[in-house]
Amino acid sequence: MPLPAAAAAASSAASATHLRRQPLLASPSPNHVSFRKIPSFIPIQRPISCHARINNNASPQPSFSEKIGSKIRVKVPIKVYHVAKLPGLDLNGMIGTVKQYAGVWKGRKITPNLPFKVEFFAQNDGQSAPIKFFAHLREGEFEYLMSDADQ
Numbered sequence: 001m002p003l004p005a006a007a008a009a010a011s012s013a014a015s016a017t018h019l020r021r022q023p024l025l026a027s028p029s030p031n032h033v034s035f036r037k038i039p040s041f042i043p044i045q046r047p048i049s050c051h052a053r054i055n056n057n058a059s060p061q062p063s064f065s066e067k068i069g070s071k072i073r074v075k076v077p078i079k080v081y082h083v084a085k086l087p088g089l090d091l092n093g094m095i096g097t098v099k100q101y102a103g104v105w106k107g108r109k110i111t112p113n114l115p116f117k118v119e120f121f122a123q124n125d126g127q128s129a130p131i132k133f134f135a136h137l138r139e140g141e142f143e144y145l146m147s148d149a150d151q
Contacts, residue, residue, distance in 0.1 A: 096120040
C-alpha cells in the first residue's frame with residue numbers, strides 16, 4: 001500500500017535535514033569536538049622503478065695522494081707557534097716533504113681546511129741536530145719542487 005503524500009513528504013524532509021551539513025560554531029565550547037570526514041581515495045597501484053647510475057671509473061683516492069713524498073717550498077708567509085723550541089717560526093721559503101693527504105677518510109672524500117701534512121726540519125742556533133716538526137697547509141700555500149727523477 002502506498003504511503004500518503006503527507007507521510008512521504010515528511011520522510012523526505014527528515015532525510016534531507018539529516019543529510020544537511022551543520023554549520024561550525026564560531027567559538028566551540030571546550031567540551032565540543034568537531035570531526036570532519038576525510039574523503040578516502042582508492043590507491044592506484046603502479047609499478048615503481050628506480051634508476052641509478054654508478055660510476056665505476058671514479059677512484060676513491062684523489063690525484064693528491066700521488067703527491068705524497070714530493071718536495072715542496074712554502075710560498076706565502078705563514079707563522080706557526082706549535083714548535084716549542086722555535087716560537088713564532090715563519091715557514092715562508094722553507095722546504096719540506098708532503099707526508100699525508102687528509103682529504104680522504106675511511107675511503108670517503110672529505111673537505112678539510114688544511115689537507116696537506118708537511119714535514120719540515122729547522123735548525124736552531126743552540127742545537128746541533130735539526131728540529132723535526134709538521135705543519136698542515138693548503139695547496140695554494142706551497143709549490144711543488146722538481147725532483148731529479150722528474151727532470
